Amino acid sequence: MLTLVLVVIAAALIFEFINGFHDTANSIAASVATKVLSPGQAVVMAAVMNMIGALTGTAVAATIATGIVNTAVVDATSQLMLCALLGAIAWNLVTWWFGLPSSSSHALIGGLCGAALSASHMDWNALLWAERAASWTQSKGLVWKVLVPMVTSPLAGFLLGFTLMVVLWALIFGMERSGGWLRRIARPRWINAGFGKLQIMSAAYMGYAHGHNDAQKTMGVIALTLIGAQASGALDDLPGWLAFMHPEQSSGATVADWIIVTCALVMAAGTASGGWRIIKTLGHKMVKLHPLDGFAVDTSSATVLMAAAHFGMPVSTTHTVSTAIMGVGFAKNPRRLKLGTIERIVWAWILTIPASATVAWLFYRGLMLVGWV
Numbered sequence: 001m002l003t004l005v006l007v008v009i010a011a012a013l014i015f016e017f018i019n020g021f022h023d024t025a026n027s028i029a030a031s032v033a034t035k036v037l038s039p040g041q042a043v044v045m046a047a048v049m050n051m052i053g054a055l056t057g058t059a060v061a062a063t064i065a066t067g068i069v070n071t072a073v074v075d076a077t078s079q080l081m082l083c084a085l086l087g088a089i090a091w092n093l094v095t096w097w098f099g100l101p102s103s104s105s106h107a108l109i110g111g112l113c114g115a116a117l118s119a120s121h122m123d124w125n126a127l128l129w130a131e132r133a134a135s136w137t138q139s140k141g142l143v144w145k146v147l148v149p150m151v152t153s154p155l156a157g158f159l160l161g162f163t164l165m166v167v168l169w170a171l172i173f174g175m176e177r178s179g180g181w182l183r184r185i186a187r188p189r190w191i192n193a194g195f196g197k198l199q200i201m202s203a204a205y206m207g208y209a210h211g212h213n214d215a216q217k218t219m220g221v222i223a224l225t226l227i228g229a230q231a232s233g234a235l236d237d238l239p240g241w242l243a244f245m246h247p248e249q250s251s252g253a254t255v256a257d258w259i260i261v262t263c264a265l266v267m268a269a270g271t272a273s274g275g276w277r278i279i280k281t282l283g284h285k286m287v288k289l290h291p292l293d294g295f296a297v298d299t300s301s302a303t304v305l306m307a308a309a310h311f312g313m314p315v316s317t318t319h320t321v322s323t324a325i326m327g328v329g330f331a332k333n334p335r336r337l338k339l340g341t342i343e344r345i346v347w348a349w350i351l352t353i354p355a356s357a358t359v360a361w362l363f364y365r366g367l368m369l370v371g372w373v
Helices: 002-033 039-054 060-064 079-095 104-120 143-180 180-185 188-232 240-245 255-274 274-285 290-312 316-334 338-367
Strands: none
Touching: 002 039, 002 079, 002 104, 002 143, 002 255, 002 290, 002 316, 039 188, 039 255, 060 104, 060 188, 079 104, 079 188, 079 316, 079 338, 104 143, 104 188, 104 316, 104 338, 143 180, 143 290, 143 316, 180 188, 188 255, 188 290, 188 316, 290 316, 316 338
């Protein structure tokens, strides 16, 4: 049993690595597309900021560990967690291969749902649907932490991107009308140069927000795995060199320091490996971006991610960035949006949770057939 627990932790870290290179595009596509940073510079900065973000906060990890699978109905066994991760990894690799910016977050949530339903023989009570508390930070369940944010975070990304773009244009227009030195600064040459510098800061903010939200999801998976292993007795006789794995510090509300540090480092390594297929889709195929646009995209999407992480919502970085780009593009000229690319992205959003859930469900059924569960 201990070997299986270690296999699950290894699979979780593989997912975290894939999440890093799969979602690298989200935090650096705008800065690469506007040529503010070279791909190499953008990847290094994103990796560093991802790691710093991952080290700050565990509210999203607590949601994954305690707010999706109803452990009163189905045990969070190592087999269940392994199948959930395999479902998420499989879908991530498929969408990465085809250059679709799908959500690693929703792939993981779908994997957890599919594996839990398979383990419970399709008892829908195996999923924690809605447990409304006095505040968003205390509420649990798929409704409050997944389904509501799944709709509101892309909408917020679009509206914030659109609004910020309009505000920036209004400021520039005011500078042009004021005359004098303000009018000279408002020339396109100086606007591009100034916002090029600001976009480096906003890209760093985006990298931090990405790590702060996304890395916590794998932390939650590992914490949930250890809690389930402890309940089954798999950790009763841990050797001395693995004593740190005892989940005394990983009770759902808190996550052990070693889990936080490990996930932060692995995500940073994954980010450093890049994700150029998706960068091409996000940075070039949806709408042409300039430094002013890139600043608006990074700032608006990172702000949405930070707000979601505060409330423990494992929202999709991909969805938020994509809709922020759409909002900026819509503000520039609605007719310049490339609807074919947007349609492919939307279909990837719609399919992610059911597709990863189905793969996880099939993996668990396969383990049942060979007698491993």
